[in-house]
Amino acid sequence: MNDSWIVRKETKPIFVGDVGVGGSHPISIQSMTNTNTADVQATIGQIEDLQAAGADIVRVSVPDKECAIAFKKIKTAVTIPLVADIHFDYKIALLVADSADCLRINPGNIGKADKVQQIIQAAKDNNVPIRIGVNAGSLEKDLQKKYGEPNSDALVESALRHVEILDRYDFQNFKLSLKASNIKMTVESYRKFSKLLDQPLHLGITEAGSYRAGSVKSSIGLGLLLAEGIGDTIRVSLASDPVDEIKIGWDILKSLNLRSRGIRIIACPSCSRQNFNVIEVVNELERRFEDISDDLEVAIIGCYVNGPGESKAADVGLTGGPSNLLYVDGSPLKKVSNEKLVDTIESQVREKLEKKASDNIIAKG
Ligand code: SF4
CATH class of the missing domain: 3.30.413.10 (Sulfite Reductase Hemoprotein, domain 1)
Structure with missing residues (x-):
């Protein structure tokens, strides 16, 4: 369902499991579990709740080896594509690359180039895409110094650096996000980046806040971008039950006549x-x-x-x-x-x- 008053930018599609992201695929809706990933049953239960509410993709944080082992078990029990969220430790990414449907990493915090290269190789070997998540709260120190404070130019420069790393290893199977908790900065960053590259974009206003304030903030931020045709997959970040994120995500897409459900x-x-x-x-x-x-x-x-x-x-x-x-x-x-x-x-x-x-x-x- 698209009343065609919004002309979506045609990005290069990738696949997260069987869900197409970008190109002419519908804008997908994601959320993230907030259970302890090591608690396999609780995490499976929450993933199923998110799926029942209309999630297309679910992200699960994998902070350590115990969670990586749990992630593999969880993956065998659910049918929805799972993104493994990994920071700092490249070995975790290597552990889950054969079971995840997407690896969310930030090359900037993985460390030396050979570690990033190993993750990219694992993603290639398993035909798994990567999501590069640039966040105003964790910008590289030299960029913070260069720009004085996080701004859209700093976010875009950080994203381009990460793209360059992937390019170096001839890896194109990726999507990006450039999130800030500030609507203006987020919108400007996505607008600028969208003009530069055709990779699919994951939209979100990070740390948007409580259920009410966060829903309003996300609706405005994501709405501005979506109405301009920018964005291939969304997450509404709320300090609330993750199921609420899916419901609000649907309401945003339904309000813009970009998708219909229910x-x-x-x-x-x-x-x-x-x-x-x-x-x-x-x-x-x-x-x-x-x-x-x-x-x-x-x-x-x-x-x-x-x-x-x-x-x-x-x-x-x-x-x-x-x-x-x-x-x-x-x-x-x-x-x-x-x-x-x-x-x-x-x-x-x-x-x-x-x-x-x-x-x-x-x-x-
Ligand atoms: S439709 Fe009638 S009841 Fe509803 S707000 Fe308008 S005047 Fe009031």
């Missing part, structure tokens, strides 16, 4: 004209629709001021009034009492989805 609820903010409790109905429906991944638009509008227009435009719509009116496919279907609102809308939506599914089966013959 029920899109259009609701009025409600006011004294409302003929039923709009907020309660919307919250309850959102909870009940969590298991649905098919795309459908549902309008919940409190009164006749905006109700008929929005309800007719949605797949299923409800306009509040002295008699609440249910619309299906643009036409009024029946009156619904306040007590039966949620149940009626839910069953109407599920009925429509079942019909859609059986129509698809018939169409496929």
Whole structure:
């Protein structure tokens, strides 16, 4: 789903497991586990929760050998592509290169060139891509000195250095991120870098903050870039349950009509004209629709001021009034009492989805 008001930059596609990143592949959504990776069962459980919420790719930190051994076990138990997040110790990357779907490294903190070379060779041998993660918080010391403080030029220069290292070993199977917690710096960095190279870009506002503030910050930062066609995969970084990162990631892509998943609820903010409790109905429906991944638009509008227009435009719509009116496919279907609102809308939506599914089966013959 792309209304084509956004023209995406066509980057060189790579594959993280079976998920294409870049080119014309859909913008993928990632999160990162926050369990102890050595706790195999807990980590598998969280990966499955993230997958159920709509994650395309999950990143798992691998800080030591024990976690590397656990990572291999985890990988055999899950179906979603896993990125191994590695810092400082090149041997960890060598250990997991045969099981990871992508290695996230920062050549700058791996150390001597021969160590970086060994990681690149392992990635080549296993046909695994690398994600270079440049971060304003861990810029090389000489760049900090040169620029005085982290800025977009420093981030871009750091990224280009890393690209040069990969180029030296003729390695093109990589994507990059240039993250900062500051929206302006992040947006400028990605804009500048995107003009220079065609590698896929992983977007994120790092350390964005709490659930609420971080969601807003990420939506603005990622939204600005995505609307300009920049970005092939995203992570919303929140100090919150990782599942929230996936939900917000989807909401960002859905808001820009870049991807669709699940029920899109259009609701009025409600006011004294409302003929039923709009907020309660919307919250309850959102909870009940969590298991649905098919795309459908549902309008919940409190009164006749905006109700008929929005309800007719949605797949299923409800306009509040002295008699609440249910619309299906643009036409009024029946009156619904306040007590039966949620149940009626839910069953109407599920009925429509079942019909859609059986129509698809018939169409496929
Ligand atoms: S649609 Fe009606 S109830 Fe909803 S905010 Fe507008 S005037 Fe108020």
